[in-house]
Amino acid sequence: xxxxxxxxxxxxxxxxxxxxxxxxxxxxxxxxxxxxxxxxxxxxxxxxxxxxxxxxxxxxxxxxxxxxxxxxxxxxxxxxxxxxxxxxxxxxxxxxxxxxxxxxxxxxxxxxxxxxxxxxxxxxxxxxxxxxxxxxxxxxxxxxxxxxxxxxxxxxxxxxxxxxxxxxxxx
Numbered sequence: 001x002x003x004x005x006x007x008x009x010x011x012x013x014x015x016x017x018x019x020x021x022x023x024x025x026x027x028x029x030x031x032x033x034x035x036x037x038x039x040x041x042x043x044x045x046x047x048x049x050x051x052x053x054x055x056x057x058x059x060x061x062x063x064x065x066x067x068x069x070x071x072x073x074x075x076x077x078x079x080x081x082x083x084x085x086x087x088x089x090x091x092x093x094x095x096x097x098x099x100x101x102x103x104x105x106x107x108x109x110x111x112x113x114x115x116x117x118x119x120x121x122x123x124x125x126x127x128x129x130x131x132x133x134x135x136x137x138x139x140x141x142x143x144x145x146x147x148x149x150x151x152x153x154x155x156x157x158x159x160x161x162x163x164x165x166x167x168x169x170x171x
Contacts (some may be wrong), residue, residue, distance in 0.1 A: 054162035112139035
């Protein structure tokens with residue numbers, strides 16, 4: 001009977017030790033992963049800071065989509081900062097999607113946000129944040145947000161080089 005108690009106590013102590021060791025290992029992995037992501041984030045920030053934007057006006061456009069709209073996006077850089085962003089979609093007649101009242105009404109009813117509202121938020125977000133990754137995706141306008149980020153990334157790459165030639169985007 002005394003042996004059984006000793007064995008049970010030993011098993012309980014071992015089980016507790018294993019639980020503590022396992023929890024500690026998970027915590028170390030979490031800390032290592034966080035440290036790794038922090039290093040990556042700081043490296044990315046440093047890389048961005050090491051490639052300043054050159055002053056100028058940079059523009060991009062895509063081929064028309066199935067509905068006849070193409071992406072048109074222009075950013076203006078002054079003193080190394082984005083001072084203006086004009087992203088929109090243009091139809092074959094040169095009319096902007098953000099100005100199409102019928103489309104905006106339909107999108108607002110369907111998605112809870114109009115193209116005009118989404119485009120304004122994205123453009124303002126880029127000028128405010130100065131970082132495309134910091135610009136929030138507009139809920140209800142995921143496709144527009146993705147197109148905005150794609151065109152902005154291409155324009156920022158051109159601005160880092162000072163290449164003011166129009167950037168042609170893949171659709």
